[in-house]
Amino acid sequence: MALLTICDQNRTFNDEQEIRDCLMKLGIDYERWPTSERVAPDASAENILEAYANEIDKLKAIGGYATADVIDVDPDTPGLEEMLARFDREHWHDEDEVRFIISGNGIFHVHGQSGEVIAIEVSAGDLIRVPRGTLHWFNLCADRRIRAIRLFQDKSGWTPHYTESRVDRNYMPICFGRQQAPNISVEKAQT
Ligand SMILES: [Fe+2]
Secondary structure: OOEEEEHHHOEEEOOHHHHHHHHHOOOOEEEEOOOOOOOOOOOOHHHHHHHOHHHHHHHHHHHOOOEEEEEEEOOOOOOHHHHHHOOOOOEEOOOOEEEEEEEEOEEEEEEOOOOOEEEEEEOOOEEEEEOOOOEEEEEEOOOOOEEEEEEEOOHHHHOOEEOOOOHHHHEOOOOOOHHHHHHOOOOEOOO
16 A cells, blocks of 8 residues: 655655545556455566456556566666666656556655655555656665566657756655554655
């Protein structure tokens, strides 16, 4: 279950409908899909894609996505730091960023058109669909592990375009987890 923070207001939400409503204002779709009851999180990529074939087909029809794959990252992934460094700076894509989290955790920051910055901590069962052109950046959580289904209209469109705004440096990529949600607030780093 995701955890959403409106960073500059230190307001945090862990209610599914509130998260959906808040993200919708930014043009971002958020859904919950079944997880462990559908397929084991360590199943093969092929089995995972098969288990979610219905949901994937619906998204393909809605968003024009042509392909789906499973990305698997853990602390032993070769080149992990270089990979993460491509996406932890504010950027956008010519392609929607569509992720369904199988296991692990990550945190998206989204920079809305009216200037607000939203942090969305995602975990197993979360589907997030960030429209092309949306300013955002991404970090892994402390476990540095994530497994997710990705959908693409055209993989070449997923190249990051950097804004070089450095706005990302003002927000700490701290993951809290749902169990700690009710009383926490995200401290804005004054760098
Ligand atoms: Fe991205």
